[in-house]
Amino acid sequence: MKKLLVILMLLIAWASASEVYFDSRFTLWKDATILIWSLDGNSPVNAPEFCLSLRRNNSGIGDPKCRELGEWERDSIAMRYGSWLSNNLEKGLSSYYLRARHPGMAAKIQALEDNIVLFLAPQGKNIQVAVFDETAQEPKAAGVVKANTDKIALSDDIASTFFDKRTKRRLTKEERLKQQTEPDDLYKEVPNLKAWAGFGIGYSQAHFPLTPDNWTSSHTRSRVRNYRITKDSVSLWNFIDDADPFFSLYAGLTWHGFIGVEFMYRYSNRDMKTDNADTVYQELDHWNFGQHDIGLNVLFSLTYPINPWLSITPLAFLGFQYTFYNEDIDHKSDVKTPSRAYQHRVKFEDVYKGALLGVGGQFVFKKHYGVDLRIGLSSRGRDLYEAPSPDAGAAATTIGRFTLDCFVSLGFEYHWTL
Amino acid sequence: MMFKKSILSIGFAICMLVGCADSYHWTASHPSYSKAPYGGIAVTGLENAFVITRSSWFAKRLEIDKDSIQIKGTLHCRNTFEAEMRKSYGNLLVLPDSVNANSPEESLKLDERIFIKGHIPEQGVSLKDSAGNVPPVILILHEFIIGTDLKRENFFDYALIHNESGGIRKPDNVSAIFSYTLWDNLKQRPLFSAVDEIQQPITTYKLNNLTNLIQIAVQKIHKNLYAGVSK
Numbered sequence: 001m002k003k004l005l006v007i008l009m010l011l012i013a014w015a016s017a018s019e020v021y022f023d024s025r026f027t028l029w030k031d032a033t034i035l036i037w038s039l040d041g042n043s044p045v046n047a048p049e050f051c052l053s054l055r056r057n058n059s060g061i062g063d064p065k066c067r068e069l070g071e072w073e074r075d076s077i078a079m080r081y082g083s084w085l086s087n088n089l090e091k092g093l094s095s096y097y098l099r100a101r102h103p104g105m106a107a108k109i110q111a112l113e114d115n116i117v118l119f120l121a122p123q124g125k126n127i128q129v130a131v132f133d134e135t136a137q138e139p140k141a142a143g144v145v146k147a148n149t150d151k152i153a154l155s156d157d158i159a160s161t162f163f164d165k166r167t168k169r170r171l172t173k174e175e176r177l178k179q180q181t182e183p184d185d186l187y188k189e190v191p192n193l194k195a196w197a198g199f200g201i202g203y204s205q206a207h208f209p210l211t212p213d214n215w216t217s218s219h220t221r222s223r224v225r226n227y228r229i230t231k232d233s234v235s236l237w238n239f240i241d242d243a244d245p246f247f248s249l250y251a252g253l254t255w256h257g258f259i260g261v262e263f264m265y266r267y268s269n270r271d272m273k274t275d276n277a278d279t280v281y282q283e284l285d286h287w288n289f290g291q292h293d294i295g296l297n298v299l300f301s302l303t304y305p306i307n308p309w310l311s312i313t314p315l316a317f318l319g320f321q322y323t324f325y326n327e328d329i330d331h332k333s334d335v336k337t338p339s340r341a342y343q344h345r346v347k348f349e350d351v352y353k354g355a356l357l358g359v360g361g362q363f364v365f366k367k368h369y370g371v372d373l374r375i376g377l378s379s380r381g382r383d384l385y386e387a388p389s390p391d392a393g394a395a396a397t398t399i400g401r402f403t404l405d406c407f408v409s410l411g412f413e414y415h416w417t418l
Numbered sequence: 419m420m421f422k423k424s425i426l427s428i429g430f431a432i433c434m435l436v437g438c439a440d441s442y443h444w445t446a447s448h449p450s451y452s453k454a455p456y457g458g459i460a461v462t463g464l465e466n467a468f469v470i471t472r473s474s475w476f477a478k479r480l481e482i483d484k485d486s487i488q489i490k491g492t493l494h495c496r497n498t499f500e501a502e503m504r505k506s507y508g509n510l511l512v513l514p515d516s517v518n519a520n521s522p523e524e525s526l527k528l529d530e531r532i533f534i535k536g537h538i539p540e541q542g543v544s545l546k547d548s549a550g551n552v553p554p555v556i557l558i559l560h561e562f563i564i565g566t567d568l569k570r571e572n573f574f575d576y577a578l579i580h581n582e583s584g585g586i587r588k589p590d591n592v593s594a595i596f597s598y599t600l601w602d603n604l605k606q607r608p609l610f611s612a613v614d615e616i617q618q619p620i621t622t623y624k625l626n627n628l629t630n631l632i633q634i635a636v637q638k639i640h641k642n643l644y645a646g647v648s649k
Contacts, residue, residue: 080542087605093449101541
């Protein structure tokens, strides 16, 4: 049992021999120049050997150059910071607490250009390791590796722990200068006015997904008998098909990336739900309605630039619409005179008024080409605020007093700024 | 009604998430601050930290000549501070300001908007007393401002420091605002930093009230050094 424990502890000791405290993924250049900084000028690794270790452990490193950083080893400011760093490098401390405060030291680090400084300091049975580059006043990566008198094995250990990552091609002087002065791709001012126009296809149905079927089934299952009779005439879905694709055209504007308006037109073709058991329809060739929706939405949106060629604009919209139905009916050509019921079939209102509500997102590629996804609700109904008429009780029931459906649509847009 | 309530609570939640609630962090602890100093401590900064604003107001009440209120008043504060520190820490070492005066003045971040300004020793250089000993922990008193009706955010929130108080009115409180850092002299890092504020209601103001103000301040520092230990 004891033996096992000893073996286990040895294993743990071996596993924790090299440990990375933090690594913020510094840029490792191809053909990198590694400057080895040790406090006493007595480096635990040999510079040329370390280069060979790098090449052994990282096939992408190319032809690295390594040398000891004598100018820092002889400098009192760097010396003080180095000994401080060695004193403070602990597990659990983030790089923020290891920042070089002295302006002279900060200047030295900033002047590194694309060289990488590898700080090595012996600490008992370990060697402390910290990696600096020009981008931060604090170590980009730090940790410990197990001390080893075999300098080659130690180099291999450091190289495999801290330099085992993808490399990037080193930039030339001109490229560096260009990169420093080129504008930020993601920097974008919100345009005062952004416009788009597009077309889309969609699908609408009365039944809301994930809700009980019986909310709408009384309307959707209903059939029209004798050209005009249904169980209930509140919803238009008692008469015509609710689940149909639609085609849409729309154009909109957004002010300051936040609030916008959108004009839209939708067309769908709705078949009449005639009861097949009813023999009166034998004379009928076809009976359907073209549904035209014209609406105006108010949009609220925010644009997030994801990368230079894509921005995503989540949006919510609220609007109203007018719906017109255009009847298309004909009896079979061999029927000379259609039946009386055909002559006195159901009549829809001239216009229905309704609301639109929903959310969506515009995915704009290359600043101009947008794909738009939306889901929402739309309603159609009669104006509730009609003047009461004295013979209201005797009046015929309004067909389609309240009709509700949900929709999903996919649009293709062109965007431009004004 | 329920709907309204839930809207309100969602509003609050959003508010907290985006941080429009105006709350400050007045203390900052180093992750390695595991043990508050006990028994022994060194302190520095006492010679120049104390400042008395509204000198004539204090001169009249403390019966000190207006010309010498800064010198005599702050000396009194300094002596009281030292004496009170000695009560909390039996082994108190007072380092002259000169040990730290050469360090450049830097700012130390406590919060997104709160920065302490003061002399902070260099990394890699330990402060030594006159005998050449290295005290392990040092309390650096950066600033100790005494005045009437002062608020610490007006001194330390960079967005508010240019605010000027409106006309002179009868003060309600004597205030002390003090910033300090507990310095790990062996590893040269700030273990704990804080800005504290004390409001002392005014009835009649005499020298012993000022003594009492300093005593409360020292007790508060003592308490905060314990409370600031990182868990």
